[in-house]
Every structure is written in structure tokens, then in C-alpha cells.
Amino acid sequence: xxxxxxxxxxxxxxxxxxxxxxxxxxxxxxxxxxxxxxxxxxxxxxxxxxxxxxxxxxxxxxxxxxxxxxxxxxxxxxxxxxxxxxxxxxxxxxxxxxxxxxxxxxxxxxxxxxxxxxxxxxxxxxxxxxxxxxxxxxxxxxxxxxxxxxxxxxxxxxxxxxxxxxxxxxxxxxxxxxxxxxxxxxxxxxxxxxxxxxxxxxxxxxxxxxxxxxxxxxxxxxxxxxxxxxxxxxxxxxxxxxxxxxxxxxxxxxxxxxxxxxxxxxxxxxxxxx
Amino acid sequence: xxxxxxxxxxxxxxxxxxxxxxxxxxxxxxxxxxxxxxxxxxxxxxxxxxxxxxxxxxxxxxxxxxxxxxxxxxxxxxxxxxxxxxxxxxxxxxxxxxxxxxxxxxxxxxxxxxxxxxxxxxxxxxxxxxxxxxxxxxxxxxxxxxxxxxxxxxxxxxxxxxxxxxxxxxxxxxxxxxxxxxxxxxxxxxxxxxxxxxxxxxxxxxxxxxxxxxxxxxxxxxxxxxxxxxxxxxxxxxxxxxxxxxxxxxxxxxxxxxxxxxxxxxxxxxxxxx
Numbered sequence: 434x435x436x437x438x439x440x441x442x443x444x445x446x447x448x449x450x451x452x453x454x455x456x457x458x459x460x461x462x463x464x465x466x467x468x469x470x471x472x473x474x475x476x477x478x479x480x481x482x483x484x485x486x487x488x489x490x491x492x493x494x495x496x497x498x499x500x501x502x503x504x505x506x507x508x509x510x511x512x513x514x515x516x517x518x519x520x521x522x523x524x525x526x527x528x529x530x531x532x533x534x535x536x537x538x539x540x541x542x543x544x545x546x547x548x549x550x551x552x553x554x555x556x557x558x559x560x561x562x563x564x565x566x567x568x569x570x571x572x573x574x575x576x577x578x579x580x581x582x583x584x585x586x587x588x589x590x591x592x593x594x595x596x597x598x599x600x601x602x603x604x605x606x607x608x609x610x611x612x613x614x615x616x617x618x619x620x621x622x623x624x625x626x627x628x629x630x631x632x633x634x635x636x637x638x639x640x641x642x643x644x645x646x647x648x649x650x651x652x653x654x655x656x657x658x659x660x661x662x663x664x665x666x667x668x669x670x671x672x673x674x675x676x677x678x679x680x681x682x683x684x685x686x687x688x689x690x691x692x693x694x695x696x697x698x699x700x701x702x703x704x705x706x707x
Numbered sequence: 708x709x710x711x712x713x714x715x716x717x718x719x720x721x722x723x724x725x726x727x728x729x730x731x732x733x734x735x736x737x738x739x740x741x742x743x744x745x746x747x748x749x750x751x752x753x754x755x756x757x758x759x760x761x762x763x764x765x766x767x768x769x770x771x772x773x774x775x776x777x778x779x780x781x782x783x784x785x786x787x788x789x790x791x792x793x794x795x796x797x798x799x800x801x802x803x804x805x806x807x808x809x810x811x812x813x814x815x816x817x818x819x820x821x822x823x824x825x826x827x828x829x830x831x832x833x834x835x836x837x838x839x840x841x842x843x844x845x846x847x848x849x850x851x852x853x854x855x856x857x858x859x860x861x862x863x864x865x866x867x868x869x870x871x872x873x874x875x876x877x878x879x880x881x882x883x884x885x886x887x888x889x890x891x892x893x894x895x896x897x898x899x900x901x902x903x904x905x906x907x908x909x910x911x912x913x914x915x916x917x918x919x920x921x922x923x924x925x926x927x928x929x930x931x932x933x934x935x936x937x938x939x940x941x942x943x944x945x946x947x948x949x950x951x952x953x954x955x956x957x958x959x960x961x962x963x964x965x966x967x968x969x970x971x972x973x974x975x976x977x978x979x980x981x
Binding site for chain 1: 755857861878951
């Protein structure tokens, strides 16, 4: 087992690039910490794969991060969070934080009228990950879900305030607005990039929940409780690993992270599966 | 080796669902023929994978189709066409037809001013598949390429005439319009679904080339030359196989095919790789 130490990095994995919005949040919340990010760009998307495949990939990704001596793993991917968290917790002896539980808890704290909207990919909405967690937290909540599949490619193409994005958001969010939700969970790591459009279309009275922010708060809480919070001066540079380098990767990664992505390395799939 | 016979089906494979627009064209061109379609939905997208991986998958897909006694294979996927056609021709002893060569030939026949536009995914544009084939056919052509990545998700979401689609098409196609092309190759099997929008935005004076139609003409030519054209009364029902059943598969498939998709079966990846 790993020697967990304050000076070790936080490991973060995602099926691709979306998890970088979570890195951005944790980075600004925890300026003392550093990160090893793994984006499984060769095997993206996870959303259309079977649960057993997603669990297998998540275990491989976690093992890879453990080789980098991480002290905690953040699953910055809603699909992997909804399918694989329990298995990862059972398999590995270190703290694991996903997206679903922190986002749901924050939504429950924020809502006043008990009417919560959830938007995400087809996979996240169809597997009812947020719905189940919210109902577990409070049976009386009324939950309204809506898949918004085009938000992912629109974000990756950088159309963050394009008129086409407003028109598509209007189509997606009209029904949720009419249902008088007061809280909306952004159930996909890409969506915070479109929060300006989403907020304008859904209305300022609706509170947006960014699971990345919710997870950041939990990461800090766990680190302090476990005495793993980095209060030393030792802070290495962040490292970024991907299993493939798709078109425009660096450009999109920097859009998502909000700053330059250095230390980017491609690893071979054999390094994960071998 | 297979016994090639007139009454056997035509095999068609794609990385996913886009190839169904090609099936639609061949189906209307060759009403006597029937098809076995394989969509590799578990391993989609091919565009971000290495050439060697795409070649390996293409060989596996062709072997699968051969087990269904196909008399010809159509590679209804621009990525696989650009990377794997030669290898498939070398490996298998039956006619193989891809997208790049027929589409390029048709464009060369159609252009009057020698200025041809090509639109496609990042992968197709970056690997210069159409560019190289067009230049091989006629060195003097002037070729202008533009990736249009959002056209794939817009087509899959059925936003075929949505105002957002017009706005995005306007952004993508403006530069090609200004370059005075007279012929535009739709270098992605999804794009014919958006041909109304594309035609309106690029202007009626520009001829759109649908590689699926170009391939259909070549399929008929080859079948007649090889005496494999089905002039018998034996015509079985089309069969559709996929390696995974993603969300809304049937709905999107029927949108692409233009009619109901029956005889749909999911196969296990082991059946391809084993």
C-alpha cells in the first residue's frame, strides 16, 4: 500500500477532458496542493459502455494514479462516479471522492422549495445517479431531470456564449424553468463552462450547483480530517497524463483548465491494462 | 474463402451509426439487394484512435461480415476508409468499397472551376484523405478543407433544420463560400442529414457531393462487372448488428436510415476479437 503523506499529490481521473474543470476548482480552493490528472482519452466516452467495463477502467485508472503516489483519488467523471465509486472504495485503501454525492448534498443544502433540476448526459440521466442520491438524502424532494447532450460538444468547440448555444439551451431548459425548480445540478463536468448561458436561460433565481466545487469542499474536509492537508512548502508542478492525444487536445484542455497545460504526457494503454 | 453468389447480401460496416445514411442510398439505388450492417458502437469513435487500431478493428469487422456470407464489403466510415482500405483489399479476397475514392471521383466529374471544398470531422480533414485522393486524380485542383465537428452531434440529436444548426453552419461555411468553390464534398456520413441547411448556407450554385451516393453507383458497377448483381427473386430482410446499444440507438438509426430498423441484434465484442 501507498505511504500517504501530506506532500503527496491528489490524483484525479476522468474519461477524457471534462475533469479539468474539476481540477480548476480544486486548484483554486487548495492552492497548497498539487495534482496528477489522468484523462482516458483513448477510451472515451464511458457513458455508452457497460457498467462492468467502466468499473474495470476505473480500477485501472486508479492503479495508474497510485503509481504516482497520490494520497487521494477524485473521480472527476459523472459516469464513473455513478458506477464505480463503491467498488473503488472496496478495492483501494485510500480516500475516494466522486461527483454525485458532493453535488447532491450541496443541492439539498441550497434548495428552499425542494424542487431540484438535474442536467447531464444521457448516461448520467438514464442511470438515475443524482436522482437516487437525492432521494436517499431526502425522500420528499421533487426531482426533474433533463439530458442536454449537445452541451458537451458545444463546450469542447468553445462556443461558450454563441447564439446557437443560447438557442439550444432555451430548448433544453424551458421545461425545467416552467417546473419552478430553485436549484439546478450541473451533472456533467463540461457544463460549468456554459454556466453563463445556463444561468441566463434558466433565470437568476435558480441556484446552479457545480459538482466540481462541491467536490473541492469535500476534498479539503477529508484532507484536514485525515491530516493529509498540505501545509508544507513542498508543492511540485501538476502533471497531466492522457491515453491518447486527440485533435486540439491542448487547446481544449487549456480552455477547460483556464490556464496553460504543461507537463502533458501520453501513456500507452498497455501501461493501464498490463 | 466465401462462395460469392448473387443472392448473398452486401456487407456494410461503420464505427457507429453514420453508415446508415450510406445504407439508405444503396438501398434506394439497388432495391434488389439486401444488407448486413455492422455498427461498431462499442468502440466508436474511430477518428481519435491510432491507424493501427483502426486497421485492426476494420479487419475484425470485415471478418464478422464474412461470417454472414457477404459478397462485397462497403466501408461506410470515412476514417476507416482513409486508413484501412488497402489493408482490407490485401487481406480479403472480395470487393471492398470505401468512401474516399467514389466521393473524390464524383467531385472531379462535377467541378467546373476546379475549386473543391471538403468538410468532415477533425480526423478526416487532418489525415488529408480526400485532399490526397483529389490531388492524385488531378494535380491542378484547388482544394479547401474545413472541419465541421458539431455537425455530427447536431445530426444525431435530430436538429436537422434548427436555427442553431443554421448559425453553426454559417460559421463553418462562410470561408468556403468566400473561396468560390463550386463543389463541396460531404466528407462524413452524418452530413447528408444536414444537406438542406448546408445547401442553403453554401448557396445553390455549389454542388454537394454525397459520398454515400457516389459509393452506391460504384457498388452497382462492381456488382454488374463481377456478375454478382442480384437479378434473382431471392431477397432476404436486411440485418443490423451493433457491438453496443447506446441511448436512443433505434430512434437515431431510424432517422438516419429513413425507415424502421428491424432485425437489430447486439453482438459481444468477444465475437469480433475472439
